[in-house]
Amino acid sequence: MVRMRSLRARLFFILLIVGILPCVATRYAIVSNYQERAVERRINTIQTQMRIVSNHLLSNDYMTAMLEQSSPRTDKVIDAELEMLSNIYEGRVMIIAGNFHVIRDTYAIHEGKTMISEEVIRCFSGESTSYYDAEHGYIELTVPIVDTTDEKSEVQGVLLTSVSDDSIVNMTQILNRNAWLLEMMMILVMFALSLFLSAMLVRPLDRITTAIKEVRAGYSNDPISVPDYAETVHIVDAFNDLLSRMSAVDQSREEFVANVSHELKTPMTSIKVLSDTLLATPDAPRELYEEFLQDIASEVDRENRVITDLLALVKMDDKAAQEIRPAQVNINELTELTLKRLRPIARKKDVELILESAREVTAEVDEVRITLLITNLVENAIKYNKEHGEVHVLIDADHQAFSVTVSDTGIGIPEDSLPFIYDRFYRVDKSHSREIGGTGLGLAICRSVVLMHRGSISVSSTEGEGSVFRVEIPLNFVQG
Ligand code: ADP
Numbered sequence: 001m002v003r004m005r006s007l008r009a010r011l012f013f014i015l016l017i018v019g020i021l022p023c024v025a026t027r028y029a030i031v032s033n034y035q036e037r038a039v040e041r042r043i044n045t046i047q048t049q050m051r052i053v054s055n056h057l058l059s060n061d062y063m064t065a066m067l068e069q070s071s072p073r074t075d076k077v078i079d080a081e082l083e084m085l086s087n088i089y090e091g092r093v094m095i096i097a098g099n100f101h102v103i104r105d106t107y108a109i110h111e112g113k114t115m116i117s118e119e120v121i122r123c124f125s126g127e128s129t130s131y132y133d134a135e136h137g138y139i140e141l142t143v144p145i146v147d148t149t150d151e152k153s154e155v156q157g158v159l160l161t162s163v164s165d166d167s168i169v170n171m172t173q174i175l176n177r178n179a180w181l182l183e184m185m186m187i188l189v190m191f192a193l194s195l196f197l198s199a200m201l202v203r204p205l206d207r208i209t210t211a212i213k214e215v216r217a218g219y220s221n222d223p224i225s226v227p228d229y230a231e232t233v234h235i236v237d238a239f240n241d242l243l244s245r246m247s248a249v250d251q252s253r254e255e256f257v258a259n260v261s262h263e264l265k266t267p268m269t270s271i272k273v274l275s276d277t278l279l280a281t282p283d284a285p286r287e288l289y290e291e292f293l294q295d296i297a298s299e300v301d302r303e304n305r306v307i308t309d310l311l312a313l314v315k316m317d318d319k320a321a322q323e324i325r326p327a328q329v330n331i332n333e334l335t336e337l338t339l340k341r342l343r344p345i346a347r348k349k350d351v352e353l354i355l356e357s358a359r360e361v362t363a364e365v366d367e368v369r370i371t372l373l374i375t376n377l378v379e380n381a382i383k384y385n386k387e388h389g390e391v392h393v394l395i396d397a398d399h400q401a402f403s404v405t406v407s408d409t410g411i412g413i414p415e416d417s418l419p420f421i422y423d424r425f426y427r428v429d430k431s432h433s434r435e436i437g438g439t440g441l442g443l444a445i446c447r448s449v450v451l452m453h454r455g456s457i458s459v460s461s462t463e464g465e466g467s468v469f470r471v472e473i474p475l476n477f478v479q480g
Contacts, residue, residue, distance in 0.1 A: 007205065011198035019190035027179040034175055038168045043130045043141055049085055050143035050159045053093075056081065057145055063097060063156045082106050091138075091163030095145070096120060098157060115160070123158045137165050204228035208235060215243065259425040263306050263439070267299040274299075302437070309441035312372065313424065316448040324366045324452060326477035331361040331370070331402055332395055338374045339393065346382050351389045353378070358396040364477040365453060373449040374404060376442040377469050381408035383436045384467070397475065401455070405470045412463040421459070422447045446471075454478045 057063060062078050082093045086106040094115065095104040102110040119129040123142035130141040140162040147153040204226050211224035223240040226232045274292045278284060339353050346353050374393075381391040385408050394405040413421060413428055420426045425440035427433040433440065450457045455473035 008198045008202045011201055012194050015194035015197055016190055019194060020187055023183050023186045023190075027176075027183050031172060031176050031179060035168065035172050038171065039132050039139060039165065042163070042165075042168065043132075043139060046089060046091075046139075046161055046163060047128055047130070047141060047143055050093075050141070050161060053078075053081060053085065054143055054145045054159055055148075057095070057159075058147055058156070062095075063103075063145065079104075085161075089161075089163040090166065091161055094160040096158040096160055098124070098155070103157070120158050120160060123160075124155050126155055132165070134165070137169065138162050139165055204232045208232060208239075211236075212239060221247065256424055259440075260310065263425060264303065266434075267303040267306075270299045271296050302434075305437065306439045306441070309439045309445065313441055313445055313448065316369075316445070316452065324369075324477075326364045326366055328362050329365050329367045329370065331363055331365075331404070332357045334367065334371060335374055335393060335395055335404065338371055339378065342375065342378050342382065345379070346391070349382060349385060349389070350387055351382050351385045351391055353382075354390065354392045356392065356394045358394065361395055361397045361402040361475075363397075363402050363473065363475045365473060366449075369449045369452065370473075373446050373471065374406075376446050377404070377406040377471070380442055381406050381410065381467070381469075383438065384408065385410035399475075401472050401474045403470060403472045405468060407466060407468040409466045412465055412467055413459070413461040414463055415461075418459065418461065422457075 056078060060078060082095075082104065083106060085091075086093050093104075093106045094102050094110060096115050097103045100114045100116050100120065102113050102115050105111045119131065119140065119142050122129055123144050126144050126146060128141065128143050130139065132139045140160070142161075143159045144155045145157040145159060146155045207226050207228075208224070211226065214220050215224070221243070223243060224236055226236050274296050278289060278292050281288070335357075336355060339355055343353060378391060378393065385391065389409040391409075392405075392407045394403075394407075396403050396405070417426075417428045421428070422443045424444045426443075427438060427440045447457055450471055450473065453473045455471060457469065457471050459467060459469050461467035
């Protein structure tokens with residue numbers, strides 16, 4: 001059962017059957033055709049011979065002479081001729097007169113008796129008949145004794161011949177034996193050929209398996225190549241694609257771990273330096289202590305922010321931990337509340353927050369996550385804004401999705417940075433972002449939230465003029 005599932009075994013059997021069937025069919029066709037034609041030829045020859053005999057009988061008036069027993073001389077000649085024919089064809093010849101009396105039998109068994117059979121009756125109406133009995137091994141035929149030159153002349157008698165088919169059977173047997181030998185040879189050749197071809201046809205698949213095993217064992221990371229068939233090229237392409245995606249994932253994970261370590265270490269290093277400095281100055285004034293402790297506290301805040309953001313992100317990445325709680329949420333109210341919370345930060349920079357609702361929107365979303373999304377976008381629009389700048393939030397919807405557009409009058413994003421801003425820890429200006437409390441994870445979180453809701457996020461930005469972030473999310477939650 002397991003073996004039959006093997007492609008090689010299937011190919012082998014298919015090739016074998018396809019190779020052998022025509023051989024067997026051809027042998028059968030040739031042998032039976034030969035037999036048919038040999039019987040036909042034999043019947044024709046004997047019929048011709050019998051017609052000649054019939055003409056001799058007529059020209060010698062044998063029938064009347066025989067009936068009247070008046071001409072013994074002609075008998076002998078004809079008898080000899082009949083004898084010779086029956087010897088040559090290993091058969092029996094009977095002459096039957098009009099009253100169905102057998103007047104001559106080369107076997108001398110039926111002479112003087114009556115012989116009525118369907119063939120004989122048909123023959124008396126002028127028709128030659130022939131019949132081959134393959135089972136009993138004889139051919140029987142009848143020829144009318146009639147003057148063919150005279151249209152009106154009556155059938156005077158019938159020549160009934162039955163000959164053995166031994167010679168035909170012998171020939172058929174020889175032919176069959178030879179064909180069988182040839183067929184056996186062909187089967188052997190086909191067997192070897194099928195074995196070889198099936199192995200050769202599946203070899204590329206084996207090569208793919210070997211190559212994949214090598215990759216799995218870790219010997220190689222190179223793309224594999226098995227260009228033998230279009231199909232193997234497809235499989236190999238798909239595998240190489242997977243391989244490169246896996247190594248990209250590997251690489252990004254390594255980068256992520258390195259980034260996380262770095263981000264977590266930076267505040268620690270500052271705290272260490274600050275505390276070491278204090279410890280090294282035993283009689284430092286109280287103001288220095290206060291200043292340094294304030295710095296230490298803000299470094300702890302930073303560390304906290306990074307950890308909070310990382311946890312938010314990891315939670316969203318971990319599919320099992322993703323507890324999405326979609327509920328009907330009024331997006332206008334939610335945005336207004338978020339902006340209210342962010343106003344104090346905006347006020348510090350004298351940035352004006354403006355909310356515009358094109359329509360009332362209620363959507364089936366995860367409230368906590370959508371709040372996180374809007375907070376991050378608006379927070380960025382404030383952080384990367386200029387003094388006395390403006391942040392404009394527009395809520396709109398059509399019958400399928402709602403959109404939140406956050407435009408600012410800030411510093412903008414350089415065009416060559418745009419493809420990377422959603423990457424974890426990516427910052428256009430590292431030191432500036434850190435100064436204003438950025439972790440480099442905000443937009444990565446935004447993107448995760450949007451993807452979770454099967455929405456889309458896009459950005460357009462002009463350096464020095466400002467940026468526009470636009471998020472589109474379906475009104476009804478689509479379960480992933
Ligand atoms: P961060 O915590 O540093 O703000 P984000 O992932 O939120 O990290 O953003 C990544 C980077 O994209 C930021 O460091 C900043 O350089 C840039 N950026 C994001 N939003 C804006 C914006 N509204 N205007 C200008 N630059 C922005």
